[in-house]
Amino acid sequence: MCSAHRPALESVTVISNQRLAEHVGRVVFEAPRTAAAIRPGQFVHLRIARGAAFILRRPFSVFRAGAGKLEILYQVVGAGTLALAEAKPGDGMDLIGPLGHGWEFPGGMAHALVVAGGLGIGPMGMLVEKLARLGVASTLAQGARSADQLLARDIFEDTCRHVEVATDDGSAGHTGLVTDLMDDLVAADAPDIVYVCGPEPMQRIAATKAAQAGIPCQVSLERLMACGVGVCLSCVVETTSGLQRACVDGPVFDASEVAWAGAGEAAVRR
Ligand SMILES: Cc1cc2nc3c(=O)[nH]c(=O)nc-3n(C[C@H](O)[C@H](O)[C@H](O)COP(=O)(O)OP(=O)(O)OC[C@H]3O[C@@H](n4cnc5c(N)ncnc54)[C@H](O)[C@@H]3O)c2cc1C
Numbered sequence: 001m002c003s004a005h006r007p008a009l010e011s012v013t014v015i016s017n018q019r020l021a022e023h024v025g026r027v028v029f030e031a032p033r034t035a036a037a038i039r040p041g042q043f044v045h046l047r048i049a050r051g052a053a054f055i056l057r058r059p060f061s062v063f064r065a066g067a068g069k070l071e072i073l074y075q076v077v078g079a080g081t082l083a084l085a086e087a088k089p090g091d092g093m094d095l096i097g098p099l100g101h102g103w104e105f106p107g108g109m110a111h112a113l114v115v116a117g118g119l120g121i122g123p124m125g126m127l128v129e130k131l132a133r134l135g136v137a138s139t140l141a142q143g144a145r146s147a148d149q150l151l152a153r154d155i156f157e158d159t160c161r162h163v164e165v166a167t168d169d170g171s172a173g174h175t176g177l178v179t180d181l182m183d184d185l186v187a188a189d190a191p192d193i194v195y196v197c198g199p200e201p202m203q204r205i206a207a208t209k210a211a212q213a214g215i216p217c218q219v220s221l222e223r224l225m226a227c228g229v230g231v232c233l234s235c236v237v238e239t240t241s242g243l244q245r246a247c248v249d250g251p252v253f254d255a256s257e258v259a260w261a262g263a264g265e266a267a268v269r270r
């Protein structure tokens with residue numbers, strides 16, 4: 001790994017913090033070192049505030065990065081993300097990044113299907129931008145509880161060849177699971193690869209559908225992470241080649257190598 005891409009501690013400053021929907025926001029940091037080094041699918045480990053509740057850093061995918069800035073989409077689920085939602089422009093934090101093994105981009109691809117459920121959209125902004133730079137067309141299947149939780153739609157409408165949505169309550173697109181969209185999308189415009197992030201049961205269904213269609217599939221798995229650098233083993237994923245650490249061996253894995261039967265037991269859902 002070239003030294004510019006090695007994880008490092010960086011002091012960062014909040015530039016903007018915007019509420020997007022109930023309990024969901026987008027924060028932009030001035031973070032020149034990490035913004036220049038991070039690759040699609042990698043994450044940062046953020047110290048949001050000081051004090052006992054914040055000794056452990058919180059892991060977040062980077063939605064977009066460029067011009068010295070990092071953008072993160074977040075959902076408020078506990079003390080850390082609540083403090084993040086309350087952060088104001090000018091506030092200082094620090095992060096360790098870039099961390100983890102991000103999305104792979106095999107040669108010869110012409111079309112990618114990107115499947116995101118809920119906050120699983122977090123690592124997809126940099127992904128579709130990179131695909132566009134590689135000349136690979138992308139189709140996004142995006143799912144959420146309701147229309148207002150379909151985040152960053154404008155960005156994906158601009159960057160993807162096609163976007164389809166699904167909502168639990170039917171307020172936009174298909175009523176039901178985002179994975180319900182996959183069969184028709186694959187039949188209409190066969191992808192060379194499927195990229196997936198979201199709640200683990202949804203990832204498992206997407207991986208199964210991709211395997212049945214004979215299409216390679218990568219999944220970004222979420223685990224509780226304490227150290228973020230491969231030491232504490234709080235983030236293990238059962239794979240066909242044994243236990244692996246989501247923070248350094250993932251969070252992106254080849255879906256065919258994940259031992260799905262046990263995978264969900266340790267997983268947390270967004
Ligand atoms: C690789 C990766 C990428 C992620 N990307 C995003 C993202 O882009 N947007 C987003 O909203 N969330 C993301 N998450 C989940 C996010 O890290 C948790 O929601 C967050 O840590 C919860 O912190 P909290 O203090 O609000 O909640 P609490 O439940 O109070 O957290 C208590 C402790 O548990 C840990 N924890 C709790 N939930 C999770 C979780 N789901 N994953 C990992 N650790 C957890 C926290 O680090 C903290 O140490 C990601 C998780 C991982 C592993």
Ligand code: FES
Binds near residue numbers: 228230233236246
């Ligand atoms: S979070 Fe410590 S080993 Fe992965």
